[in-house]
Amino acid sequence: MLPLDVHMLPNALGRFARQNAKFSLTLLSLTAGILLVGQTRTTRTVEAERFVLKGADGSVRAKLEAANDSTEFAFYNSAGKVRIAIKVASDGNGLEMRDDSGRLLALVSVGLQEKAPSSTTSTIAVLGNSGGPGVILNATQDVASARVGDATGHSVWEAASSPPRRNP
Numbered sequence: 182m183l184p185l186d187v188h189m190l191p192n193a194l195g196r197f198a199r200q201n202a203k204f205s206l207t208l209l210s211l212t213a214g215i216l217l218v219g220q221t222r223t224t225r226t227v228e229a230e231r232f233v234l235k236g237a238d239g240s241v242r243a244k245l246e247a248a249n250d251s252t253e254f255a256f257y258n259s260a261g262k263v264r265i266a267i268k269v270a271s272d273g274n275g276l277e278m279r280d281d282s283g284r285l286l287a288l289v290s291v292g293l294q295e296k297a298p299s300s301t302t303s304t305i306a307v308l309g310n311s312g313g314p315g316v317i318l319n320a321t322q323d324v325a326s327a328r329v330g331d332a333t334g335h336s337v338w339e340a341a342s343s344p345p346r347r348n349p
Contacts (some may be wrong), residue, residue, distance in 0.1 A: 232246075233245065250270055264278070285308060286309075287307050287308065288308075291303050316329055325342045327341075
């Protein structure tokens, strides 16, 4: 064991630092670089009018697209048919669900109709084969209705609320 002299310690540390100056400088530079890189993360923005997600076989599985005054996010089945679509447009917004052939099965929408008695029409539709049997619920700011259709799409039951009375 070496004798430890408190007066020799600064000299020993000085010799170690001089002998390992390159190593110390490299270690200090590397540490500073890592700290700086960690502090300067950049935010990346990707801009496009359309994003297309493809499967391993190259088939389109989803699209996010902005065109004219609408935006649509659609998911496709392996045959290339839309199964679920979320749509936003100036005339309304909606969520559609379709079967494998592309036929509409369910719909939730809010349509904005400027010339209608009310400015907003909300619809929930659950449909079966060939547009029926199904249940369709509609609501505006003034009137609500419910309709049940048969297998051919004809109404078998319907009810509607009365519009509010307006004072002349």
